[in-house]
Amino acid sequence: MTPKVSRFLRDVAPATPCLVLDVDRVEENYRRLMAALPLARIYYAVKANPAAPVLERLSGLGSSFDAASFEEIEACLAAGARPEAISYGNTVKKESAIRAAYAAGVRMFAFDSEAELRKLARSAPGARVYCRILVGNVGAEWPLSKKFGCELEMARELMILAGELGLDPFGLSFHVGSQQTRTDAYEAAIAKVAMLFTDLRDAGVKLRMVNLGGGYPVRYRSEVPEIDDFGAAIMGAMAEHFGNALPDIVIEPGRFIVGDAGVVSAEVVLVSRKAKDDPVRWVYLDIGRFGGLAETEGEAIKYAFRTPHDGSVDGPVTIAGPTCDSTDTLYEKSNYRLPLALDSGDRVELLSTGAYVTTYASQAFNGFRPLAEHYV
Numbered sequence: 001m002t003p004k005v006s007r008f009l010r011d012v013a014p015a016t017p018c019l020v021l022d023v024d025r026v027e028e029n030y031r032r033l034m035a036a037l038p039l040a041r042i043y044y045a046v047k048a049n050p051a052a053p054v055l056e057r058l059s060g061l062g063s064s065f066d067a068a069s070f071e072e073i074e075a076c077l078a079a080g081a082r083p084e085a086i087s088y089g090n091t092v093k094k095e096s097a098i099r100a101a102y103a104a105g106v107r108m109f110a111f112d113s114e115a116e117l118r119k120l121a122r123s124a125p126g127a128r129v130y131c132r133i134l135v136g137n138v139g140a141e142w143p144l145s146k147k148f149g150c151e152l153e154m155a156r157e158l159m160i161l162a163g164e165l166g167l168d169p170f171g172l173s174f175h176v177g178s179q180q181t182r183t184d185a186y187e188a189a190i191a192k193v194a195m196l197f198t199d200l201r202d203a204g205v206k207l208r209m210v211n212l213g214g215g216y217p218v219r220y221r222s223e224v225p226e227i228d229d230f231g232a233a234i235m236g237a238m239a240e241h242f243g244n245a246l247p248d249i250v251i252e253p254g255r256f257i258v259g260d261a262g263v264v265s266a267e268v269v270l271v272s273r274k275a276k277d278d279p280v281r282w283v284y285l286d287i288g289r290f291g292g293l294a295e296t297e298g299e300a301i302k303y304a305f306r307t308p309h310d311g312s313v314d315g316p317v318t319i320a321g322p323t324c325d326s327t328d329t330l331y332e333k334s335n336y337r338l339p340l341a342l343d344s345g346d347r348v349e350l351l352s353t354g355a356y357v358t359t360y361a362s363q364a365f366n367g368f369r370p371l372a373e374h375y376v
């Protein structure tokens, strides 16, 4: 938790549940990533946190943006981004949204299928297009495999077709999965992309860009490699496979930019047991799966907690949200322990919750208001 966030929580004591996010930390993370990968152009993945203060700060720093919908494109433009700095990175787009993006000046689009490529040829004529390929997601705590990307052979044919359809066959992309804890995931993916670069050059299509996607991790309960380790592994692999004919390098960080800038402040609603001698207490918070903590599904992302009783004797807990839905249970199997002194009315903080929380909150399931947001 940054000093600014902790000061805000102490001085303002905002109603819970809420997210408090330090925009200066967003800037620091952007600069750290730029230092780790100086040759890469950063396209911030807007979906991680699309709040205007975040987009405005990044836009002011010269960041580009990876948008997944026309609405996200509008948010980037409103924050001062130029349309040339926006990539429409979703491989699944309504044709009306492609038309709207093109009319707004966006000229870079992702695809992973022939049908999508034909939509682009019709509604974004001449645009730069890049094909997303399937790569391994081993090591990712929030995998994105299978749903997006296509096999290499198909990507090869589609990039040739792109040129024939009057589009600019610009490059290739991949995503090694979010919260990727292994640097070698990027190395393997880069090797795959490089093979296709060579194949396509032999077929007369000269690609100019590699998009390494996102995945750069944030520290939750356990240690992760430093961002410099990712930078070194990535540039090592790029040099190994491309020599000094390096293409443009694009990265699309989401979680890394905003994750550790934010803290969710929540209230303990109830601490109870299912039987008098049950050692496991149930701790119900005023935020849960439907209040924005969607990434606790399958206990995939394991947030760290702060309580007013830290350092005192603790015991095993199951942690749940406040709604009347039993899937609104956050952690049952991940060996969470919280202080025995924890009680109804206590405020707790969930650390590093700046990414993938606010926009996952439901509108009013059980009447609960969506998460409040404070940008400081």
Ligand SMILES: *Cc1c(COP(=O)(O)O)cnc(C)c1O
Binding pocket: 045, 047, 048, 066, 089, 090, 175, 177, 178, 179, 213, 214, 215, 216, 252, 253, 254, 255, 256
């Ligand atoms: C979600 C997403 C990202 C961001 O991923 P992080 O793991 O948050 O860095 C980048 N690119 C694409 C295409 C995405 O869908």
